[in-house]
Amino acid sequence: MAPKKRIQLCFLETACTGSYMASGQWRSPTDNGKTKDRLKYYMDLAKLAERGKITCVFLADWYVGFDVYNDSLDAMLKAGHQVGHLDPVPIISAMAAVTETVSFAATASTSYVNPYILARQFSTLDHLTEGRVGWNIVTSYTKGAAKAMGHEQVVPHDERYLVADEYMEVVYKLWESSWAPDSVVWSDEVAFDPTKIKKIEHKGKYFSVSGRSQLHPSPQRTPVLFQAGTSKSGVQFASRHAEAMFLNPCTVKQAKKVIAEARAAAAAEGRDPQSLKFFPCIVPIIGRTEEEAWDKYEKAKSHADIIGGLAQFSGYTGIDMTQFPMDEPFSSATLKGGPGIQSVLNAFEASTESAEPWTPRRLGLRMALGGLHPCPVGSVAQVADVFEEWVNDANCDGFNVAYVSNPGSFEDVVDLLRPELVRRGMMWEDYDFPGGTFRENLLGQKLLREDHWGSRYKYGRADVASPAVQKGDIGEIPTIQEQKFPTHNPQPIAT
Numbered sequence: 001m002a003p004k005k006r007i008q009l010c011f012l013e014t015a016c017t018g019s020y021m022a023s024g025q026w027r028s029p030t031d032n033g034k035t036k037d038r039l040k041y042y043m044d045l046a047k048l049a050e051r052g053k054i055t056c057v058f059l060a061d062w063y064v065g066f067d068v069y070n071d072s073l074d075a076m077l078k079a080g081h082q083v084g085h086l087d088p089v090p091i092i093s094a095m096a097a098v099t100e101t102v103s104f105a106a107t108a109s110t111s112y113v114n115p116y117i118l119a120r121q122f123s124t125l126d127h128l129t130e131g132r133v134g135w136n137i138v139t140s141y142t143k144g145a146a147k148a149m150g151h152e153q154v155v156p157h158d159e160r161y162l163v164a165d166e167y168m169e170v171v172y173k174l175w176e177s178s179w180a181p182d183s184v185v186w187s188d189e190v191a192f193d194p195t196k197i198k199k200i201e202h203k204g205k206y207f208s209v210s211g212r213s214q215l216h217p218s219p220q221r222t223p224v225l226f227q228a229g230t231s232k233s234g235v236q237f238a239s240r241h242a243e244a245m246f247l248n249p250c251t252v253k254q255a256k257k258v259i260a261e262a263r264a265a266a267a268a269e270g271r272d273p274q275s276l277k278f279f280p281c282i283v284p285i286i287g288r289t290e291e292e293a294w295d296k297y298e299k300a301k302s303h304a305d306i307i308g309g310l311a312q313f314s315g316y317t318g319i320d321m322t323q324f325p326m327d328e329p330f331s332s333a334t335l336k337g338g339p340g341i342q343s344v345l346n347a348f349e350a351s352t353e354s355a356e357p358w359t360p361r362r363l364g365l366r367m368a369l370g371g372l373h374p375c376p377v378g379s380v381a382q383v384a385d386v387f388e389e390w391v392n393d394a395n396c397d398g399f400n401v402a403y404v405s406n407p408g409s410f411e412d413v414v415d416l417l418r419p420e421l422v423r424r425g426m427m428w429e430d431y432d433f434p435g436g437t438f439r440e441n442l443l444g445q446k447l448l449r450e451d452h453w454g455s456r457y458k459y460g461r462a463d464v465a466s467p468a469v470q471k472g473d474i475g476e477i478p479t480i481q482e483q484k485f486p487t488h489n490p491q492p493i494a495t
Contacts, residue, residue: 004425005391008055008398008442009418010105010279011410013045015059015088018080021283021402023312023368024305026080031303031405037086039094046095048407050102052414053431055441056134057095058226058246058279058400059088061107063145066315069307070322076315079308089121096129101431103438105134105226110164112140112149116209119174122223123215131219131437131446136226136246139164142315161233166204168241172457173200175222176448178213180459192216222448224438230258239265240453243443244277246400250348250372255280255394271451275443277397280390283370285377285404286412297377300369300404309367310360317348321360329357348372370404384420391426 017036018026026033035041049057065083067073076083092104106125108118118135125133139160140146146154155163180196202209227242229235235258238245245262249255255278263273285300287293310321317335324330332348348358356362369375376386390396403409421427433440440446448455455461 010056010058010400012400012402015086017084022404023081023308024303025405027303043098046099050099056103058105064148068314069311075311079305081308103132107136109140110167115170119171123218126218134224158233172454174213176457239269247280252393279400281373282399283375283402284383290379304368306364310364326361380416
């Protein structure tokens with residue numbers, strides 16, 4: 001029997017009270033979304049994830065909220081949908097305190113968070129979690145966020161990625177360049193060797209920084225780097241910086257194309273294309289039988305808030321859906337020109353291949369029950385078949401699993417789906433590195449790979465100006481043809 005590719009799973013969550021991917025589910029008596037402003041929710045989630053050998057809890061985030069629908073936040077507030085939003089970064093310490101191996105990825109924006117502050121925050125988390133932290137890199141796109149941060153306009157899309165690229169240069173210098181690996185001494189004479197700790201000096205178009213990193217090197221130095229942009233600029237950015245990509249495709253065909261293009265772009269940057277991992281979002285509804293699964297779906301449907309779902313779509317795309325009558329069909333061409341997330345529009349366009357026409361009501365229901373992601377409803381075996389199809393045909397490395405109603409949805413993944421994936425040889429029975437770092441369990445090593453762009457900034461390599469870095473004129477980095485890439489067990493294994 002041919003070897004199967006072993007996958008990793010992440011739980012997709014956000015620190016907003018009420019519901020996240022599924023609008024209105026807080027109305028269910030079995031849903032605990034109304035308690036998401038208390039630590040117990042996140043500690044219980046972390047313990048469940050570790051019991052299920054989940055790779056990480058991925059915490060999505062954004063600023064202000066989605067106020068595009070009817071030019072107001074009211075629809076989201078009434079639906080209790082993606083509002084009441086806590087900062088995810090402080091929550092991670094509590095989740096790590098009750099676990100040993102499961103990791104945590106927090107979203108933070110290069111548009112508005114000062115890079116020195118962000119570098120310090122994530123170094124702090126990396127120390128406190130013993131290396132179990134990742135950063136989901138985003139470039140904020142909403143007008144509401146821009147105005148709340150004191151800006152009249154959002155920075156144009158492609159320029160946001162230029163800003164982000166320079167931002168990464170700054171944080172790499174802080175994480176990788178400021179302190180030597182042997183700068184921490186703790187002898188009777190000295191704690192930290194000042195001769196091996198230096199200021200980083202950066203003067204660029206968008207940022208100017210002169211100072212030492214405030215923290216000694218953390219277990220991973222640089223956190224695991226996630227990124228989600230699939231536009232041309234987003235893929236180019238990911239080809240340099242991302243170690244994993246969070247995808248929002250609607251179909252296997254769409255995911256396969258995005259993954260192939262991103263891996264080709266990574267190879268063009270001198271990286272092993274297989275070292276860039278891909279995690280499409282998926283929202284399964286799982287039953288012990290198909291009938292039980294559809295019963296769960298109907299119950300979720302009875303709580304779904306269609307207007308909240310439409311408001312979410314408006315927020316993602318920048319297109320006010322109140323302009324379309326609820327029961328009149330519209331086409332993907334009608335939605336061109338929104339300033340939002342391109343991957344969401346691409347997913348919607350891919351979803352129009354169905355013969356059934358889209359109306360705002362149908363779209364609102366779809367968004368209220370998991371969005372435009374794949375949302376398989378079925379028995380354990382049926383849902384596992386869908387996972388296997390995506391892995392085989394799209395060549396993804398795992399999934400960011402979102403929930404409809406919690407804790408039930410995630411409990412079904414851990415108690416029903418995971419054993420079936422293990423039985424099929426598609427998932428590990430235990431972590432490769434119990435008690436290890438995020439990067440060890442994702443890629444098999446603690447620090448950045450030598451072919452990763454950030455490795456150019458390792459201590460002793462980074463005394464070079466930005467233009468030289470952009471030309472690739474730094475250090476002795478072998479070309480992709482010269483490199484011998486290490487293998488790691490999460491690649492194909494025998495069944």
